[in-house]
Amino acid sequence: MRSFVSHTFTAVVVMAASSAAAAPPSIITQGNGAALACASCHGVDGAGNAPSGFPALAQLPPAYFAKQIADFKAGTRTHPVMTPIAQAMSVEDAESSARHYASQPHPKAGASTADPAVIARGRNLAINGAWGRQVPPCFKCHAADGLGVAPAFPPIAGQHATYTVSQLQAWKTGARTNDPQTLMKVVAENLSEEDIHAVAEYLATLGNRGKENE
Amino acid sequence: MQSPNIWQRSETGGRKMNKFAGYALCVLALGGMLGCDKQPPPPVPADVAPAAPPPVAAPAAAAPTRFTPPAESEIPQNEYGEMVLLGKNIFVNTQQHAKAYVGNGMNCANCHLDNGRKADSAPLWAAYVLYPAYRQKTRQVDTIQSRIQGCFLYSMNGKAPALDSKEMTALVTYHYWLAKGAPTGVKLPGQGYLKVAKPALTPDMARGRGVYENNCAICHGANGEGIKARDEYAFPPLWGKDSFNWGAGMHRVDTAAGFIQANMPYGLGGTLSDQEAWDVALFMNSHERPQDPRFKASVAQTRDTHHDENCLYGRTPEALAASIERTAEAADKAAAKPATEQVEGYSPALSH
Numbered sequence: 215m216r217s218f219v220s221h222t223f224t225a226v227v228v229m230a231a232s233s234a235a236a237a238p239p240s241i242i243t244q245g246n247g248a249a250l251a252c253a254s255c256h257g258v259d260g261a262g263n264a265p266s267g268f269p270a271l272a273q274l275p276p277a278y279f280a281k282q283i284a285d286f287k288a289g290t291r292t293h294p295v296m297t298p299i300a301q302a303m304s305v306e307d308a309e310s311s312a313r314h315y316a317s318q319p320h321p322k323a324g325a326s327t328a329d330p331a332v333i334a335r336g337r338n339l340a341i342n343g344a345w346g347r348q349v350p351p352c353f354k355c356h357a358a359d360g361l362g363v364a365p366a367f368p369p370i371a372g373q374h375a376t377y378t379v380s381q382l383q384a385w386k387t388g389a390r391t392n393d394p395q396t397l398m399k400v401v402a403e404n405l406s407e408e409d410i411h412a413v414a415e416y417l418a419t420l421g422n423r424g425k426e427n428e
Numbered sequence: 429m430q431s432p433n434i435w436q437r438s439e440t441g442g443r444k445m446n447k448f449a450g451y452a453l454c455v456l457a458l459g460g461m462l463g464c465d466k467q468p469p470p471p472v473p474a475d476v477a478p479a480a481p482p483p484v485a486a487p488a489a490a491a492p493t494r495f496t497p498p499a500e501s502e503i504p505q506n507e508y509g510e511m512v513l514l515g516k517n518i519f520v521n522t523q524q525h526a527k528a529y530v531g532n533g534m535n536c537a538n539c540h541l542d543n544g545r546k547a548d549s550a551p552l553w554a555a556y557v558l559y560p561a562y563r564q565k566t567r568q569v570d571t572i573q574s575r576i577q578g579c580f581l582y583s584m585n586g587k588a589p590a591l592d593s594k595e596m597t598a599l600v601t602y603h604y605w606l607a608k609g610a611p612t613g614v615k616l617p618g619q620g621y622l623k624v625a626k627p628a629l630t631p632d633m634a635r636g637r638g639v640y641e642n643n644c645a646i647c648h649g650a651n652g653e654g655i656k657a658r659d660e661y662a663f664p665p666l667w668g669k670d671s672f673n674w675g676a677g678m679h680r681v682d683t684a685a686g687f688i689q690a691n692m693p694y695g696l697g698g699t700l701s702d703q704e705a706w707d708v709a710l711f712m713n714s715h716e717r718p719q720d721p722r723f724k725a726s727v728a729q730t731r732d733t734h735h736d737e738n739c740l741y742g743r744t745p746e747a748l749a750a751s752i753e754r755t756a757e758a759a760d761k762a763a764a765k766p767a768t769e770q771v772e773g774y775s776p777a778l779s780h
Contacts, residue, residue, distance in 0.1 A: 239475075316719075342500065342543070345541065345542040345545070345546050348695055348696075348697060349695070350694040350695050354694055355647070355694060357657040357658070357662045358521075359657075361657065361658070362653055363657040363663065364657070364663040366646050366647075394646055395642075395646065395693065395695065395696070395698075397646075397695060399697070400695040400696055401695045404695075
């Protein structure tokens with residue numbers, strides 16, 4: 215049922231996208247003169263770019279998206295490329311891009327080249343966690359399907375491994391600190407480098423897949 | 429809003445006394461059940477040697493040995509293993525796999541973290557080896573099966589699976605498998621929920637609300653309603669119609685304080701102070717929730733028959749806070765006496 219709904223929804227989005235009415239906002243395709251077009255790194259469909267580490271943005275809750283732009287502007291989240299772009303975005307730019315990416319279908323997973331043992335380790339962490347060292351399962355907060363719980367918990371299933379690794383490392387080292395209540399910091403601090411790579415590789419395999427937590 | 433004592437949904441308040449009500453109780457309360465008196469969990473006696481060899485996974489050395497249940501990868505690939513797995517699936521996703529017996533938005537694993545493995549989160553391996561036991565709540569000897577029936581009646585606000593149902597067989601099998609190698613009749617370290625010492629200040633609603641807003645609301649919602657993702661609860665409701673009912677152990681302020689202090693928020697267990705845990709437990713359990721299935725005649729009568737000084741059923745938060753204070757003072761005076769050990773097969777809890 216869910217996949218039927220999802221397919222129907224996708225079809226509707228595709229149909230809508232093919233008509234002029236649902237053309238993406240200009241901040242996505244053209245930028246605003248000062249801010250680069252979102253699509254140049256994240257794609258019009260919000261699929262991101264794995265080799266470059268540009269995150270997938272499709273299906274991000276609009277409130278989460280808006281918070282990240284606001285945090286980049288305020289300096290409470292920093293990135294050499296994204297900070298100046300966010301600073302050049304108006305409130306309307308942030309809202310329209312948030313709405314646009316929230317409406318894009320979840321990205322499809324690419325074929326993974328990671329070692330199956332690494333994937334298995336990551337899967338176990340995502341589903342079961344490691345409570346003995348205060349690591350709850352990823353899916354306890356990001357939902358059993360990894361597709362997030364709006365507004366505070368973004369989708370992580372299908373995110374590019376390069377990006378997930380960079381963010382977990384950033385929380386672990388303290389380079390990223392805009393998580394509510396330090397919820398990600400405390401988890402990342404208890405993950406080893408091996409854990410981080412394993413869980414990121416596993417999450418990248420998920421794409422549109424359904425619930426795994428059983 | 430703060431009138432838990434008068435909210436009686438007709439479908440629950442008017443429910444006939446369920447035939448299981450007499451001996452049921454919620455697994456949530458297992459910690460509270462054995463810990464209503466404030467004695468610390470006794471260590472595993474050295475002279476109680478398990479008949480079987482000690483668990484393979486148990487750490488070799490030192491201090492009070494923590495029991496370690498078998499790893500999920502050790503579930504046998506046979507018919508027995510399939511039943512273990514079904515039990516685990518029911519436990520993790522009760523909404524889906526035991527739908528017919530669930531009357532709210534909860535799953536077993538919401539309160540028994542790590543799929544029933546986590547110490548101080550009422551782990552199943554510790555519960556399994558304590559039954560059969562006499563319980564004050566039911567005033568009879570309960571088996572693990574009747575204990576599980578209680579979970580469904582109260583914590584799941586549903587109905588009890590029959591003793592010979594597939595769901596019951598699967599859940600008991602999962603308990604049994606998790607307890608592999610654990611000594612029978614011994615209260616293991618980590619059993620039940622953490623016992624949190626009486627806080628310095630009388631538990632307070634206003635402080636509790638502050639703790640809730642700063643630590644809990646992000647997942648459980650501003651009004652304790654939980655948060656859904658794709659039509660299923662991703663975070664469980666803490667009060668209201670889809671939460672546990674007034675007979676569940678977690679409605680006890682002492683039990684909830686213990687659970688919260690040890691385990692909440694995820695990844696931050698142990699960071700709330702004892703005071704914050706009591707305050708927020710008082711706040712959480714001051715709200716409305718489904719009627720106690722044991723309700724009979726009146727709130728006052730139901731309260732007096734089934735609820736004690738740690739329950740907000742039929743009591744205002746202020747009255748409860750004051751009674752906790754008095755009880756704690758009495759306990760302090762009595763502390764000079766050596767604590768009585770857990771007697772085999774006997775659980776001292778009054779009502780949960």
